[in-house]
Amino acid sequence: MSRYSVFSLLRHAATGNRGWQRAWRAATPKASYDVVIIGGGGHGLATAFYLAENHGIRNVAVLEKGYIGGGNVGRNTTVIRSNYLLDGNTQFYEFSMKLWEGMSAALNFNVMFSQRGQLVTAHSADQLDTFSHRANVMRSNGIDAEILDRDAVRKLVPYLDFSDTARFPIHGAIFQGRAGTARHDAVAWGYARAASGHGVDIIEGCEVTDFVRQDDRIVGVETTRGRIGAGRVGLAVAGHTSVLAQKAGLELPIESHLLQAFVTEPVKPLVDHVVAYGADHFYLSQSDKGGLVFGGNLDGYNSYSQRGNTGVLREVCEAAIALMPNISRLRLLRHWGGIMDMTPDASPIISLTPVDGLYLNGGWCYGGFKATPASGWCFAEMLATGETPALIRGYGLGRFRSGHMIDEAGAGPFAWLQ
Amino acid sequence: MLRIDCPCCGVRDHSEFRYGGDATVERPAHDNPDLDAWYRYVYLRANPKGLHREYWQHVLGCRQWLVVERDTVTHSIHSVSFSRRQRA
Numbered sequence: 001m002s003r004y005s006v007f008s009l010l011r012h013a014a015t016g017n018r019g020w021q022r023a024w025r026a027a028t029p030k031a032s033y034d035v036v037i038i039g040g041g042g043h044g045l046a047t048a049f050y051l052a053e054n055h056g057i058r059n060v061a062v063l064e065k066g067y068i069g070g071g072n073v074g075r076n077t078t079v080i081r082s083n084y085l086l087d088g089n090t091q092f093y094e095f096s097m098k099l100w101e102g103m104s105a106a107l108n109f110n111v112m113f114s115q116r117g118q119l120v121t122a123h124s125a126d127q128l129d130t131f132s133h134r135a136n137v138m139r140s141n142g143i144d145a146e147i148l149d150r151d152a153v154r155k156l157v158p159y160l161d162f163s164d165t166a167r168f169p170i171h172g173a174i175f176q177g178r179a180g181t182a183r184h185d186a187v188a189w190g191y192a193r194a195a196s197g198h199g200v201d202i203i204e205g206c207e208v209t210d211f212v213r214q215d216d217r218i219v220g221v222e223t224t225r226g227r228i229g230a231g232r233v234g235l236a237v238a239g240h241t242s243v244l245a246q247k248a249g250l251e252l253p254i255e256s257h258l259l260q261a262f263v264t265e266p267v268k269p270l271v272d273h274v275v276a277y278g279a280d281h282f283y284l285s286q287s288d289k290g291g292l293v294f295g296g297n298l299d300g301y302n303s304y305s306q307r308g309n310t311g312v313l314r315e316v317c318e319a320a321i322a323l324m325p326n327i328s329r330l331r332l333l334r335h336w337g338g339i340m341d342m343t344p345d346a347s348p349i350i351s352l353t354p355v356d357g358l359y360l361n362g363g364w365c366y367g368g369f370k371a372t373p374a375s376g377w378c379f380a381e382m383l384a385t386g387e388t389p390a391l392i393r394g395y396g397l398g399r400f401r402s403g404h405m406i407d408e409a410g411a412g413p414f415a416w417l418q
Numbered sequence: 419m420l421r422i423d424c425p426c427c428g429v430r431d432h433s434e435f436r437y438g439g440d441a442t443v444e445r446p447a448h449d450n451p452d453l454d455a456w457y458r459y460v461y462l463r464a465n466p467k468g469l470h471r472e473y474w475q476h477v478l479g480c481r482q483w484l485v486v487e488r489d490t491v492t493h494s495i496h497s498v499s500f501s502r503r504q505r506a
Contacts, residue, residue: 242465253461255440256490301420301437304467304490310419311433344461400461401453 001197004108023189024068024196029203032229033061035383036221038208038244039237040064042073042184042369043361045191045202046376047234047383049107052198054377055384060200061230062192063223065207069188072239075338076369077261077295079274079285081118081179082143085134088394088406089347094143095391096374097178103373109190111182112288118179118274121153121160121323123168127278131174138176146175157275159326167322168279179274181285187372211248211358218248218357234359234383239339240304241362248355252362253400254341258299259366260308261338262316264330266290275323282319291333294320298340298366308337340365344400346409350379351397352388359383360397365409420488423498426480438473440464441485441501467491473501 002008002021012019035051037044040062051057064071080100082093104110122128128147135145153173154162160170192202203225212220212227220229237244245252266289276283284294296316299309313335321328341363343349348371349363361379364371374391381389388396394406420432440463446455470490475483487496 240467242463243467246464251458251462252465253463255463255465256467301432301488302440302465302470302472302490303493305493309432311431401457 023193027201034059034231036230037062037234041071042372043375044236047379048200049195050380058199063206069185072338073188078181078184080370099373107190107194111186113182115180117177119173119175120276121278122172123279128172148173236361238341238362238364258303258337261295262335263291277323280319345405345407347406350392350395434478435474436477441471441473
Protein backbone atom coordinates (compact mmCIF):
# COMPACT_ATOMS: atom_id res chain seq x y z
CA MET A 1 0.00 0.00 0.00
CA SER A 2 1.51 3.32 -1.05
CA ARG A 3 1.64 6.10 1.50
CA TYR A 4 -0.34 9.27 0.98
CA SER A 5 1.74 12.43 1.07
CA VAL A 6 2.07 15.77 -0.64
CA PHE A 7 4.46 14.06 -3.08
CA SER A 8 1.98 11.32 -3.98
CA LEU A 9 -0.63 14.05 -4.52
CA LEU A 10 1.69 15.91 -6.88
CA ARG A 11 2.75 12.74 -8.70
CA HIS A 12 -0.86 11.67 -9.30
CA ALA A 13 -1.87 15.20 -10.27
CA ALA A 14 0.88 15.23 -12.90
CA THR A 15 -0.39 11.92 -14.34
CA GLY A 16 -4.02 12.95 -14.54
CA ASN A 17 -5.07 11.21 -11.29
CA ARG A 18 -5.46 7.93 -13.17
CA GLY A 19 -3.11 5.90 -10.99
CA TRP A 20 -4.85 5.95 -7.59
CA GLN A 21 -5.22 2.52 -6.03
CA ARG A 22 -8.13 1.19 -4.01
CA ALA A 23 -7.84 2.37 -0.42
CA TRP A 24 -8.33 -1.18 0.89
CA ARG A 25 -8.24 -4.66 -0.64
CA ALA A 26 -11.53 -6.26 -1.69
CA ALA A 27 -10.94 -9.44 0.30
CA THR A 28 -12.66 -12.78 -0.15
CA PRO A 29 -13.33 -14.67 3.06
CA LYS A 30 -10.84 -17.32 4.18
CA ALA A 31 -11.98 -20.49 5.95
CA SER A 32 -11.02 -19.13 9.35
CA TYR A 33 -9.39 -16.26 11.24
CA ASP A 34 -7.91 -15.70 14.67
CA VAL A 35 -10.44 -12.94 15.24
CA VAL A 36 -13.65 -12.19 13.35
CA ILE A 37 -15.19 -8.80 13.96
CA ILE A 38 -18.84 -8.49 13.02
CA GLY A 39 -19.63 -4.97 11.87
CA GLY A 40 -17.50 -2.80 9.59
CA GLY A 41 -18.44 0.50 11.17
CA GLY A 42 -15.98 2.84 12.83
CA HIS A 43 -15.68 0.72 15.96
CA GLY A 44 -15.20 -2.60 14.13
CA LEU A 45 -12.60 -1.17 11.78
CA ALA A 46 -10.77 0.62 14.58
CA THR A 47 -10.74 -2.64 16.56
CA ALA A 48 -9.21 -4.48 13.61
CA PHE A 49 -6.60 -1.77 13.13
CA TYR A 50 -5.51 -1.76 16.78
CA LEU A 51 -5.50 -5.59 16.91
CA ALA A 52 -2.89 -5.49 14.17
CA GLU A 53 -1.08 -2.33 15.26
CA ASN A 54 -0.94 -2.82 19.03
CA HIS A 55 -1.14 -6.59 19.42
CA GLY A 56 0.33 -8.00 16.20
CA ILE A 57 -2.82 -10.01 15.50
CA ARG A 58 -3.21 -9.70 11.73
CA ASN A 59 -5.21 -12.79 10.84
CA VAL A 60 -8.41 -10.80 11.31
CA ALA A 61 -11.59 -10.33 9.29
CA VAL A 62 -14.11 -7.51 9.51
CA LEU A 63 -17.52 -8.59 8.20
CA GLU A 64 -19.83 -5.83 7.01
CA LYS A 65 -23.32 -6.61 5.76
CA GLY A 66 -23.56 -3.40 3.72
CA TYR A 67 -20.67 -1.24 2.58
CA ILE A 68 -17.97 0.55 4.56
CA GLY A 69 -19.24 3.94 5.70
CA GLY A 70 -22.91 3.14 5.07
CA GLY A 71 -23.97 2.64 8.67
CA ASN A 72 -23.90 4.85 11.72
CA VAL A 73 -20.29 5.94 11.10
CA GLY A 74 -21.60 7.84 8.10
CA ARG A 75 -24.86 8.96 9.71
CA ASN A 76 -23.77 10.81 12.85
CA THR A 77 -23.27 14.55 13.30
CA THR A 78 -19.45 14.14 13.68
CA VAL A 79 -19.12 15.86 17.06
CA ILE A 80 -16.09 14.93 19.18
CA ARG A 81 -15.78 16.06 22.80
CA SER A 82 -14.61 14.74 26.17
CA ASN A 83 -16.71 16.79 28.59
CA TYR A 84 -18.02 13.92 30.69
CA LEU A 85 -18.72 14.15 34.40
CA LEU A 86 -18.82 10.62 35.76
CA ASP A 87 -15.83 8.46 36.60
CA GLY A 88 -15.29 5.91 33.87
CA ASN A 89 -16.68 8.18 31.20
CA THR A 90 -14.40 11.15 31.90
CA GLN A 91 -11.18 9.19 31.47
CA PHE A 92 -12.41 7.04 28.59
CA TYR A 93 -13.57 9.92 26.41
CA GLU A 94 -10.43 11.93 27.14
CA PHE A 95 -8.32 8.95 26.08
CA SER A 96 -10.40 8.92 22.92
CA MET A 97 -9.79 12.65 22.42
CA LYS A 98 -6.04 12.09 22.63
CA LEU A 99 -6.28 9.37 19.98
CA TRP A 100 -8.29 11.73 17.77
CA GLU A 101 -5.52 14.30 18.06
CA GLY A 102 -3.03 11.88 16.54
CA MET A 103 -5.37 9.98 14.25
CA SER A 104 -4.61 11.51 10.85
CA ALA A 105 -0.89 10.88 11.36
CA ALA A 106 -1.41 7.40 12.79
CA LEU A 107 -3.62 6.33 9.87
CA ASN A 108 -1.84 8.32 7.14
CA PHE A 109 -5.29 9.53 6.20
CA ASN A 110 -6.63 13.04 6.69
CA VAL A 111 -9.75 12.66 8.83
CA MET A 112 -10.11 16.46 8.90
CA PHE A 113 -10.22 16.57 12.69
CA SER A 114 -11.04 20.18 13.46
CA GLN A 115 -10.71 21.25 17.11
CA ARG A 116 -13.00 24.21 16.75
CA GLY A 117 -14.32 24.05 20.31
CA GLN A 118 -17.71 23.08 21.68
CA LEU A 119 -19.94 25.01 24.03
CA VAL A 120 -23.13 24.14 25.84
CA THR A 121 -25.28 27.09 26.80
CA ALA A 122 -26.55 27.49 30.35
CA HIS A 123 -29.87 29.20 30.93
CA SER A 124 -29.89 29.75 34.68
CA ALA A 125 -27.42 30.30 37.49
CA ASP A 126 -28.18 26.79 38.74
CA GLN A 127 -27.44 25.23 35.38
CA LEU A 128 -24.15 27.11 35.23
CA ASP A 129 -23.36 25.73 38.71
CA THR A 130 -23.79 22.18 37.48
CA PHE A 131 -21.59 23.03 34.50
CA SER A 132 -18.95 24.39 36.90
CA HIS A 133 -19.05 21.06 38.73
CA ARG A 134 -18.49 19.29 35.42
CA ALA A 135 -15.70 21.68 34.43
CA ASN A 136 -13.95 21.10 37.77
CA VAL A 137 -14.12 17.34 37.33
CA MET A 138 -12.75 17.70 33.82
CA ARG A 139 -9.89 19.96 34.92
CA SER A 140 -8.95 17.69 37.80
CA ASN A 141 -8.60 14.97 35.15
CA GLY A 142 -6.36 17.19 33.05
CA ILE A 143 -9.04 18.05 30.49
CA ASP A 144 -9.51 21.60 29.25
CA ALA A 145 -12.76 23.27 30.29
CA GLU A 146 -13.85 26.86 30.66
CA ILE A 147 -16.89 28.45 32.24
CA LEU A 148 -18.09 31.48 30.32
CA ASP A 149 -20.43 34.19 31.54
CA ARG A 150 -23.08 35.75 29.33
CA ASP A 151 -20.78 38.44 27.93
CA ALA A 152 -18.07 35.95 27.07
CA VAL A 153 -20.62 33.72 25.31
CA ARG A 154 -21.89 36.71 23.40
CA LYS A 155 -18.39 37.56 22.26
CA LEU A 156 -17.77 34.00 21.11
CA VAL A 157 -21.10 33.24 19.41
CA PRO A 158 -22.89 36.56 18.82
CA TYR A 159 -25.44 34.97 16.48
CA LEU A 160 -27.36 33.25 19.30
CA ASP A 161 -30.49 34.91 20.65
CA PHE A 162 -29.32 37.47 23.22
CA SER A 163 -32.46 39.61 22.87
CA ASP A 164 -34.91 40.42 25.67
CA THR A 165 -37.46 38.15 24.06
CA ALA A 166 -35.31 35.00 24.00
CA ARG A 167 -37.39 32.03 25.12
CA PHE A 168 -34.61 30.88 27.48
CA PRO A 169 -32.14 33.74 28.06
CA ILE A 170 -28.49 32.66 27.92
CA HIS A 171 -26.82 32.85 31.31
CA GLY A 172 -23.43 31.42 30.41
CA ALA A 173 -21.83 28.32 28.94
CA ILE A 174 -19.32 25.54 29.43
CA PHE A 175 -16.66 25.48 26.73
CA GLN A 176 -14.15 22.84 25.68
CA GLY A 177 -11.66 24.25 23.20
CA ARG A 178 -10.21 20.90 22.13
CA ALA A 179 -13.59 19.54 21.13
CA GLY A 180 -14.64 19.68 17.50
CA THR A 181 -15.62 17.63 14.49
CA ALA A 182 -14.05 15.21 12.02
CA ARG A 183 -15.06 13.99 8.61
CA HIS A 184 -16.85 10.80 9.62
CA ASP A 185 -16.56 8.77 6.42
CA ALA A 186 -12.84 9.58 6.27
CA VAL A 187 -12.59 7.95 9.68
CA ALA A 188 -14.15 4.76 8.31
CA TRP A 189 -12.02 4.83 5.17
CA GLY A 190 -8.86 5.69 7.10
CA TYR A 191 -9.25 2.81 9.55
CA ALA A 192 -10.26 0.43 6.75
CA ARG A 193 -7.22 1.37 4.68
CA ALA A 194 -4.80 1.19 7.59
CA ALA A 195 -6.22 -2.13 8.81
CA SER A 196 -6.16 -3.57 5.32
CA GLY A 197 -2.55 -2.43 4.99
CA HIS A 198 -1.76 -4.52 8.09
CA GLY A 199 -3.29 -7.59 6.43
CA VAL A 200 -6.81 -7.43 7.85
CA ASP A 201 -9.49 -8.75 5.48
CA ILE A 202 -12.37 -6.30 5.08
CA ILE A 203 -15.30 -8.16 3.63
CA GLU A 204 -18.24 -6.06 2.50
CA GLY A 205 -21.66 -7.38 1.54
CA CYS A 206 -21.25 -10.21 4.04
CA GLU A 207 -24.09 -10.54 6.54
CA VAL A 208 -23.74 -12.78 9.58
CA THR A 209 -26.79 -15.03 9.80
CA ASP A 210 -25.84 -17.27 12.72
CA PHE A 211 -23.07 -18.42 15.02
CA VAL A 212 -21.22 -21.74 14.82
CA ARG A 213 -20.93 -23.51 18.16
CA GLN A 214 -18.68 -26.32 19.36
CA ASP A 215 -19.83 -27.54 22.75
CA ASP A 216 -20.62 -24.26 24.53
CA ARG A 217 -18.11 -22.18 22.65
CA ILE A 218 -18.63 -20.00 19.60
CA VAL A 219 -16.06 -21.05 17.00
CA GLY A 220 -17.26 -19.18 13.94
CA VAL A 221 -20.08 -17.52 12.08
CA GLU A 222 -22.45 -18.46 9.27
CA THR A 223 -22.63 -15.69 6.70
CA THR A 224 -24.23 -14.96 3.37
CA ARG A 225 -20.77 -15.73 1.94
CA GLY A 226 -20.36 -19.05 3.72
CA ARG A 227 -19.08 -20.34 7.04
CA ILE A 228 -16.10 -18.54 8.57
CA GLY A 229 -14.25 -20.03 11.52
CA ALA A 230 -13.02 -17.77 14.31
CA GLY A 231 -10.83 -18.09 17.38
CA ARG A 232 -12.70 -15.17 18.90
CA VAL A 233 -15.72 -13.24 17.69
CA GLY A 234 -16.14 -9.52 18.41
CA LEU A 235 -19.58 -8.04 18.00
CA ALA A 236 -19.52 -4.34 16.99
CA VAL A 237 -22.88 -3.78 15.37
CA ALA A 238 -24.43 -1.06 17.53
CA GLY A 239 -28.02 -0.56 16.42
CA HIS A 240 -28.45 -4.27 15.70
CA THR A 241 -26.69 -5.68 18.77
CA SER A 242 -29.87 -7.31 20.11
CA VAL A 243 -30.55 -9.05 16.79
CA LEU A 244 -27.16 -10.75 16.68
CA ALA A 245 -26.88 -11.32 20.42
CA GLN A 246 -30.17 -13.18 20.31
CA LYS A 247 -28.69 -15.60 17.78
CA ALA A 248 -25.94 -16.26 20.31
CA GLY A 249 -28.52 -16.81 23.05
CA LEU A 250 -27.65 -13.60 24.85
CA GLU A 251 -30.31 -11.31 26.33
CA LEU A 252 -29.29 -7.69 26.66
CA PRO A 253 -30.47 -4.51 28.37
CA ILE A 254 -30.72 -2.71 25.02
CA GLU A 255 -33.50 -1.18 22.94
CA SER A 256 -32.97 0.02 19.37
CA HIS A 257 -34.11 3.56 18.70
CA LEU A 258 -33.97 5.95 15.81
CA LEU A 259 -31.97 9.16 15.94
CA GLN A 260 -32.19 11.71 13.16
CA ALA A 261 -29.70 14.22 11.83
CA PHE A 262 -30.32 17.19 9.58
CA VAL A 263 -28.40 19.45 7.23
CA THR A 264 -29.43 22.79 5.73
CA GLU A 265 -28.49 24.27 2.38
CA PRO A 266 -24.89 25.56 2.37
CA VAL A 267 -24.32 29.10 3.58
CA LYS A 268 -21.27 31.28 4.14
CA PRO A 269 -19.24 30.69 7.32
CA LEU A 270 -21.46 31.43 10.30
CA VAL A 271 -20.96 28.83 13.03
CA ASP A 272 -17.28 28.51 13.97
CA HIS A 273 -17.82 26.08 16.88
CA VAL A 274 -20.03 23.23 17.89
CA VAL A 275 -22.95 24.74 19.79
CA ALA A 276 -25.29 22.77 22.02
CA TYR A 277 -28.48 24.19 23.50
CA GLY A 278 -28.73 23.76 27.25
CA ALA A 279 -32.49 24.36 27.42
CA ASP A 280 -33.59 21.70 24.95
CA HIS A 281 -32.06 18.87 22.97
CA PHE A 282 -30.40 20.55 20.00
CA TYR A 283 -26.83 20.99 18.78
CA LEU A 284 -25.24 22.16 15.57
CA SER A 285 -22.03 22.74 13.70
CA GLN A 286 -21.24 23.96 10.21
CA SER A 287 -19.69 21.58 7.71
CA ASP A 288 -16.79 22.62 5.51
CA LYS A 289 -19.26 22.65 2.62
CA GLY A 290 -21.30 25.25 4.49
CA GLY A 291 -24.37 23.27 5.53
CA LEU A 292 -25.51 23.55 9.12
CA VAL A 293 -25.46 20.02 10.53
CA PHE A 294 -27.70 19.52 13.53
CA GLY A 295 -29.52 16.96 15.61
CA GLY A 296 -31.79 16.54 18.59
CA ASN A 297 -33.90 13.92 20.30
CA LEU A 298 -34.66 10.31 19.51
CA ASP A 299 -37.90 9.58 17.69
CA GLY A 300 -38.98 7.96 20.92
CA TYR A 301 -40.16 4.44 20.14
CA ASN A 302 -38.38 1.19 19.22
CA SER A 303 -37.28 1.33 15.62
CA TYR A 304 -35.01 -0.43 13.14
CA SER A 305 -36.28 1.57 10.19
CA GLN A 306 -33.43 4.09 9.53
CA ARG A 307 -36.16 6.55 8.51
CA GLY A 308 -37.09 9.53 10.63
CA ASN A 309 -40.48 10.86 11.62
CA THR A 310 -41.58 14.42 10.90
CA GLY A 311 -42.75 15.10 14.46
CA VAL A 312 -39.17 15.16 15.74
CA LEU A 313 -38.06 17.22 12.74
CA ARG A 314 -40.48 19.91 13.86
CA GLU A 315 -39.43 19.76 17.51
CA VAL A 316 -35.73 19.99 16.67
CA CYS A 317 -36.30 22.92 14.32
CA GLU A 318 -38.32 24.69 17.01
CA ALA A 319 -35.40 24.32 19.42
CA ALA A 320 -33.00 25.51 16.71
CA ILE A 321 -34.95 28.69 16.11
CA ALA A 322 -35.37 29.35 19.83
CA LEU A 323 -31.57 29.42 20.12
CA MET A 324 -30.72 30.90 16.70
CA PRO A 325 -33.60 32.88 15.21
CA ASN A 326 -31.35 33.94 12.31
CA ILE A 327 -31.48 30.47 10.73
CA SER A 328 -35.27 30.36 10.57
CA ARG A 329 -35.33 31.06 6.82
CA LEU A 330 -32.76 28.44 5.87
CA ARG A 331 -34.04 25.51 3.88
CA LEU A 332 -33.44 22.00 5.08
CA LEU A 333 -31.51 20.00 2.52
CA ARG A 334 -31.70 16.48 3.93
CA HIS A 335 -32.55 14.55 7.04
CA TRP A 336 -31.72 10.95 7.74
CA GLY A 337 -31.83 8.43 10.54
CA GLY A 338 -29.59 5.91 12.22
CA ILE A 339 -30.41 3.11 14.65
CA MET A 340 -28.99 3.44 18.15
CA ASP A 341 -28.52 0.81 20.84
CA MET A 342 -30.04 2.54 23.85
CA THR A 343 -28.86 1.22 27.22
CA PRO A 344 -30.63 1.88 30.53
CA ASP A 345 -27.87 4.20 31.80
CA ALA A 346 -27.00 5.75 28.42
CA SER A 347 -23.43 4.45 28.68
CA PRO A 348 -21.87 1.90 26.34
CA ILE A 349 -21.18 -1.78 26.88
CA ILE A 350 -17.73 -3.18 26.07
CA SER A 351 -17.73 -6.48 27.79
CA LEU A 352 -16.89 -10.12 28.07
CA THR A 353 -20.08 -12.14 27.75
CA PRO A 354 -21.43 -15.32 29.31
CA VAL A 355 -21.05 -16.91 25.85
CA ASP A 356 -17.56 -18.36 25.48
CA GLY A 357 -15.72 -16.91 22.48
CA LEU A 358 -18.05 -13.92 22.06
CA TYR A 359 -17.05 -10.37 22.99
CA LEU A 360 -19.45 -7.47 22.97
CA ASN A 361 -19.03 -3.85 21.92
CA GLY A 362 -22.31 -1.96 21.67
CA GLY A 363 -24.86 0.15 23.47
CA TRP A 364 -23.35 3.39 22.20
CA CYS A 365 -26.59 5.36 22.50
CA TYR A 366 -26.09 8.69 20.74
CA GLY A 367 -22.39 8.91 21.55
CA GLY A 368 -20.55 6.34 19.49
CA PHE A 369 -18.69 8.44 16.97
CA LYS A 370 -16.48 10.37 19.38
CA ALA A 371 -15.57 7.10 21.09
CA THR A 372 -14.48 5.35 17.88
CA PRO A 373 -10.70 5.26 18.47
CA ALA A 374 -10.81 4.50 22.21
CA SER A 375 -13.49 1.89 21.72
CA GLY A 376 -11.42 0.16 19.04
CA TRP A 377 -8.27 0.44 21.16
CA CYS A 378 -9.87 -1.10 24.24
CA PHE A 379 -11.92 -3.71 22.39
CA ALA A 380 -8.79 -4.84 20.54
CA GLU A 381 -7.02 -5.27 23.86
CA MET A 382 -9.97 -7.25 25.18
CA LEU A 383 -10.02 -9.51 22.11
CA ALA A 384 -6.24 -9.97 22.26
CA THR A 385 -5.96 -10.73 25.97
CA GLY A 386 -9.39 -12.07 26.84
CA GLU A 387 -9.48 -9.66 29.75
CA THR A 388 -11.11 -6.31 30.45
CA PRO A 389 -8.73 -3.33 30.13
CA ALA A 390 -8.69 -1.07 33.20
CA LEU A 391 -10.03 1.92 31.27
CA ILE A 392 -13.35 0.22 30.46
CA ARG A 393 -14.00 -1.70 33.69
CA GLY A 394 -17.07 0.43 34.20
CA TYR A 395 -18.61 -0.62 30.87
CA GLY A 396 -19.23 -4.29 31.74
CA LEU A 397 -22.56 -6.01 31.23
CA GLY A 398 -22.69 -6.91 34.92
CA ARG A 399 -23.16 -3.30 36.03
CA PHE A 400 -26.91 -3.40 35.54
CA ARG A 401 -27.30 -6.34 37.87
CA SER A 402 -24.91 -4.98 40.48
CA GLY A 403 -26.20 -1.40 40.30
CA HIS A 404 -22.89 0.21 39.30
CA MET A 405 -24.36 2.16 36.44
CA ILE A 406 -22.74 5.18 34.80
CA ASP A 407 -25.92 7.19 34.38
CA GLU A 408 -24.36 10.27 32.87
CA ALA A 409 -27.55 11.30 31.09
CA GLY A 410 -29.43 11.24 34.38
CA ALA A 411 -32.04 9.01 32.77
CA GLY A 412 -34.06 6.41 34.62
CA PRO A 413 -33.96 2.68 34.21
CA PHE A 414 -36.09 2.62 31.05
CA ALA A 415 -34.34 3.04 27.74
CA TRP A 416 -37.37 4.57 26.08
CA LEU A 417 -37.33 7.47 28.53
CA GLN A 418 -33.85 8.63 27.58
CA MET B 419 -46.29 10.32 11.55
CA LEU B 420 -47.57 6.98 12.85
CA ARG B 421 -51.36 6.74 12.83
CA ILE B 422 -52.76 4.78 15.73
CA ASP B 423 -56.35 3.56 15.57
CA CYS B 424 -57.44 4.22 19.15
CA PRO B 425 -60.37 1.90 20.00
CA CYS B 426 -61.94 4.83 21.85
CA CYS B 427 -61.22 7.86 19.62
CA GLY B 428 -60.48 6.53 16.14
CA VAL B 429 -57.36 7.08 14.03
CA ARG B 430 -55.03 9.71 15.50
CA ASP B 431 -51.45 10.92 14.95
CA HIS B 432 -48.94 9.32 17.29
CA SER B 433 -47.96 12.77 18.58
CA GLU B 434 -51.15 12.58 20.68
CA PHE B 435 -49.78 9.50 22.39
CA ARG B 436 -47.05 8.80 24.92
CA TYR B 437 -44.87 5.76 24.31
CA GLY B 438 -44.77 3.23 27.13
CA GLY B 439 -42.27 0.65 25.95
CA ASP B 440 -42.29 -3.13 25.67
CA ALA B 441 -45.66 -4.62 26.69
CA THR B 442 -44.44 -8.20 26.93
CA VAL B 443 -42.40 -7.66 30.09
CA GLU B 444 -44.02 -9.28 33.13
CA ARG B 445 -43.69 -7.53 36.47
CA PRO B 446 -42.73 -9.98 39.23
CA ALA B 447 -45.02 -10.29 42.23
CA HIS B 448 -44.43 -7.43 44.65
CA ASP B 449 -43.02 -9.70 47.36
CA ASN B 450 -40.82 -11.69 45.01
CA PRO B 451 -37.30 -11.65 46.55
CA ASP B 452 -35.61 -13.08 43.44
CA LEU B 453 -33.10 -10.47 42.25
CA ASP B 454 -32.83 -12.13 38.86
CA ALA B 455 -36.57 -11.79 38.20
CA TRP B 456 -36.42 -8.07 38.97
CA TYR B 457 -33.27 -7.63 36.87
CA ARG B 458 -35.03 -9.22 33.93
CA TYR B 459 -38.12 -7.09 34.43
CA VAL B 460 -36.29 -3.78 34.80
CA TYR B 461 -33.50 -4.18 32.25
CA LEU B 462 -33.71 -7.03 29.76
CA ARG B 463 -35.63 -6.43 26.54
CA ALA B 464 -36.21 -8.71 23.57
CA ASN B 465 -35.92 -5.66 21.29
CA PRO B 466 -37.28 -7.49 18.23
CA LYS B 467 -36.61 -6.42 14.65
CA GLY B 468 -40.15 -6.95 13.40
CA LEU B 469 -43.39 -7.23 15.33
CA HIS B 470 -43.25 -5.50 18.73
CA ARG B 471 -46.01 -5.41 21.38
CA GLU B 472 -45.78 -2.04 23.09
CA TYR B 473 -47.71 0.35 25.32
CA TRP B 474 -48.98 3.71 24.13
CA GLN B 475 -51.10 6.04 26.23
CA HIS B 476 -53.51 8.36 24.47
CA VAL B 477 -52.56 11.33 26.67
CA LEU B 478 -54.11 13.98 24.44
CA GLY B 479 -57.30 11.98 23.93
CA CYS B 480 -59.11 9.42 26.04
CA ARG B 481 -56.01 8.86 28.26
CA GLN B 482 -56.41 5.10 27.92
CA TRP B 483 -53.35 2.83 27.92
CA LEU B 484 -53.25 0.78 24.75
CA VAL B 485 -51.29 -2.23 23.56
CA VAL B 486 -50.15 -1.74 19.97
CA GLU B 487 -48.56 -4.39 17.79
CA ARG B 488 -46.23 -2.56 15.45
CA ASP B 489 -43.52 -3.63 13.05
CA THR B 490 -40.28 -1.91 14.11
CA VAL B 491 -38.93 -1.96 10.55
CA THR B 492 -41.94 -0.87 8.48
CA HIS B 493 -43.92 0.85 11.29
CA SER B 494 -47.09 -0.88 10.05
CA ILE B 495 -49.53 -1.37 12.91
CA HIS B 496 -51.13 -4.81 13.17
CA SER B 497 -53.43 -4.41 16.14
CA VAL B 498 -54.51 -1.94 18.81
CA SER B 499 -56.37 -2.89 21.96
CA PHE B 500 -56.97 -1.63 25.49
CA SER B 501 -54.18 -2.76 27.79
CA ARG B 502 -56.63 -3.39 30.66
CA ARG B 503 -58.21 -6.25 28.67
CA GLN B 504 -54.76 -7.79 28.18
CA ARG B 505 -54.12 -7.76 31.89
CA ALA B 506 -57.44 -9.29 32.98
